[in-house]
Amino acid sequence: MHWRFVTWLVDNGSFVSQVGLVTFVVFTNLLKQGYCWTRTGERQATRMRKRYLQAVLRQEVGYFDLHVSSTAEIITGVSNDSFVIQDVLSEKMPNFLMNVSTFIGCYIMAFVLLWRLAIVMFPFILLLVIPGVVYGKILIGISRKMKQEYSKAETIAEQAISSARTIYAFVGETKAIAAYSAALQCH
Structure with a gap:
């Protein structure tokens, strides 16, 4: 047809x-x-x-x-x-919906064109889904840790910038830079 x-x-x-x-x-x-x-x-x-x-x-x-x-x-x-x-609403969500709909549409077309092969390949979807879920959880953990570390560094930088005259008066530039660098180096 x-x-x-x-x-x-x-x-x-x-x-x-x-x-x-x-x-x-x-x-x-x-x-x-x-x-x-x-x-x-x-x-x-x-x-x-x-x-x-x-x-x-x-x-x-x-x-x-x-x-x-x-x-x-x-x-x-x-x-x-x-x-x-x-970022999630303007970029990630549309990409996710597009990819899921493409996958479902392609699988429907596979069933229409070669249904036997599509049935045989159906269990192998888990080989795609399980690593994706594991990768997502690992990535979420890493991004949370990075967010906490950068938040500490941003707080130090904000305090240093807001009190720049005081830091300059007491010659504390190197100490402020060292504190900021130490906050960025934490893993």
């Missing part, structure tokens, strides 16, 4: 123009998709920053004495978290 369609396209000579039309439609739809996902990510990140700031401003003063070591920690935390959410 599908071979008749391909033969008809090639025989009629309009194959190139139809492929060009399909290419144009796919291209414009991908541009729209990218714009929509990016816009959604930006809106969610903005909404999260706004709600986080409202939640911080609702806290009593004692909360900041007990739970927060510096204002740089709050700013860094909300900034990093909102950028991660924006």
Whole structure:
């Protein structure tokens, strides 16, 4: 059935123009998709920053004495978290959905074209899924550790920059640089 369609396209000579039309439609739809996902990510990140700031401003003063070591920690935390959410919604989620739908669509086509081979290959999907899950968990652990280490270094840098005159007055540049470097070198 599908071979008749391909033969008809090639025989009629309009194959190139139809492929060009399909290419144009796919291209414009991908541009729209990218714009929509990016816009959604930006809106969610903005909404999260706004709600986080409202939640911080609702806290009593004692909360900041007990739970927060510096204002740089709050700013860094909300900034990093909102950028991660924006990145997930504008880049990672569309790629994930595209890859999953491509995989499912290809497997459906495999069942339609060569169903016996598709059934034989079905158990081997686990050979793709299990290493992917393990890799994902390892990557999440590494990224959390990196985030904590960079957060410490950012806090040191923020404090040093905000009190640059004091550090310069007491000739503490080398000490501040050493503390920042030590925070970056921690593994």
